[in-house]
Amino acid sequence: MTTLSTRAAAAPPPRTRPRLRLRKEALVGWGFAGPFVAVFALVFLAPIGYALYLSLFQDRLIGGTSFVGLDNYREALTDARFWEGLTKVGLFLLVQVPVMLGIALLVALAIDSGRLYGKTFFRVSVFLPYAVPAVVASLIWGFMYGTQFGLVGNVNDALGVDLPDPLSPSLVLASIGNIVTWEFVGYNMLIFYSALKVVPRSLYEAAAIDGAGEWRVVASIKLPAIRSSLVIATIFSIIGSFQLFNEPSILQKLAPNAITSDFTPNFYTYSLSFSGQQHNYAATVAIVMGVLTAIIAYAVQLRGMRKG
C-alpha cells in the first residue's frame, strides 16, 4: 500500500474498513437478537426444562408430589398403549411419507420440465391446500368419507355397491394418510420445485449436447442437484408424522369407534394430561417422543447427506 501520509513506514497501515468497536458490535448485535432470544427462552427452553423436571416426579392423591427418579421413563418404555401408538405412526410414515413425497417430486419435475400447459396454474393450485387449516381439511374429507351424506354414500346409492367405510377402524389410518397427503403434497412440491429452479441451465445444455434424454437428465442431474431438499422434506415429514394429532382429533367426532384416546403418541399425551390429569407422566411421554423424533431426524440427515 502506498500512502501519501508522512507517517513512518513502520506505522500500521490505516484500517481500510471501518469496523464497529468489538464491544459496541456485541451490544448492538444482542440488541437486535435479544427480543427473539428472550421469547425463545420462555416458550422453548423453559418448557423443555420444566418437562424434564416434571418427568422426575410423581403426583399421587396420597402423599402428594414425590421424587421418583427415572420411574416414569421405565413406565413409558414398557407402556403398551404408548408402543401401540408409536407403531401406528411408524407404519403411517413408512407408507404416507414416500407416497406424498413421490407425488410431490413427480409434479415438481413435471412443472420444471416446462412441458405442461398452464404451468403457473398447476403450481398455485397444487400448493393451495397448504393454506387450508387442518381442521377444515379434516372436516371436508371426513364429510366426504361419510356414508350418511358423503361421497362414499352417494357412490353406494348410485351404483348399488357397498364400498368399505373409510372411517371404519381398519381403514381410518389410511384415510388420515390421505388427508395429510392432500394437505402437504403441494408444500413439498414447492420445496422441490424451488430447488430445481436454481440448477444451472448450462448443465442441461451440456446434457443435450451429449445426447442425454429427459429421464437421463432427471436421474443424473436433477435428482442429485436437489438431494438436500429431498432430505429436508423427508425430515420435516417424519417430524410431522410423529406429531400426528390434528386430523385424528377432528375425525374422532365422526368416527368415535375407530379413533381411541391413545390413537397416536401425541393423542395419548394429550389425553393423559387433559383427561387424566397425569401431567408428570404426560411430560415423560412427550420427552421420550421428542428424543425419538430427534434421533430419527438426525439419522435420516446423516444417511441422506452422505455422499453416495
Place this chain on the structure above:
Amino acid sequence: MTTTLTRTPSATTATTAKRRARRPHTPLDPRPSIPLTLVTGLVLVYTLLPLAWLLINATKDQKGLLGSFGLWFADDFNLWDNVTRTLTYDDGVFVRWLLNTLLYVAAGAGGATVLAVLGGYALAKYDFPGRKAVFAVVIGAVAVPGTALAVPTFLMFSKMGLTNTPWAVIIPSLISPFGLYLMWVFAAEAVPKELLEAARIDGSGELRTFFTIALPLLTPGTVTVLLFSMVATWNNYFLPLIMIKDPDWYPLTLGLNAWNAQAQTAGGEAVFDLIVTGSLLTIVPIVAVFLLLQRYWQSGLAAGSVKE
C-alpha cells in the same frame, strides 16, 4: 412454442437432424405435452376436488346436504342464507371467533415476523459473543416436535395465570425458528456489508441504518416470513385447543370443531350446513392472501435448498 425460423433443412447432417429433433425434449426448449399435462392433471383434480365439494355444499341446506349428490348442486341455492345464518347463529359467535383469529394473527404472526427479522439481521450482520450458540440452539429447536412442548408450556402458563387468555395463544406464536433461519439466510445475501460500512462512515447510527438501508432490502424476505407465520397462526388448532377453554376466546378452527362436536352428540343441534359454510368462510380470507402474495412463497422454500 418452438419457432420454425431456426429450421434450415438444406444443410443438415444426420446427426444434427437428430439433435434438432431431440431439442424440444431438453429443458431448454420444451414443447408442451398433452399426455404429461393430463397425467399431472390427475393430481390437480385430487387437489381441487375437496375445495369444489366445499364450495358446492355451502349452497345447500341440511336437507340438500343429506338428499343430493355431493358433487352437484341441490335444487335450491342457499349460499347467502347459509352465510347469514352462520354469522348470526348463537348471537353471532362466529364473528367473535373471526375477530379472535384476526387478533391472534395480527399479534402472533406480526410479532413473530418482527422478532425473526431483527434476529436474522443480527445473526447475519453482527459478530457478537454467543452468536453461534444462539444459531445452533434455534436450529436444534426445529427438530423438537412443537406438540411435545405443548403440555409443559400449558402447565407453566397456568401457573403464571395466562391460560384461557389471548396471551396463551399469542406468546408461543411469536417464535418461528424457521422464520429466523429464513431471515438469516436472506439478510446474509440481500444486505451487502459495504453498504452498512458506508453508512457508518457517514455517521449513521446502527438503528437508523437498519431502518433506512437494511429494512427496505429485506422486504421480500419479510413478506415471506409474514406469510408463513400468518398461515401457521390462522390455521393453528393444537395450541388454542390446549390453552383456551372459554368459547369467547376461540379462534375459528376451535369454533368449527366445537360445532362439529355439537352436531355429533346426541341431543345437540345438528348444524352441518353451518359447519360447511363456516369452513368456507374460514378459508376464504387466508386463500385470498395466499393467492395475492403467492409469488413470495418460492423464495422462502428455496432457502432450504443448499447450493452444492
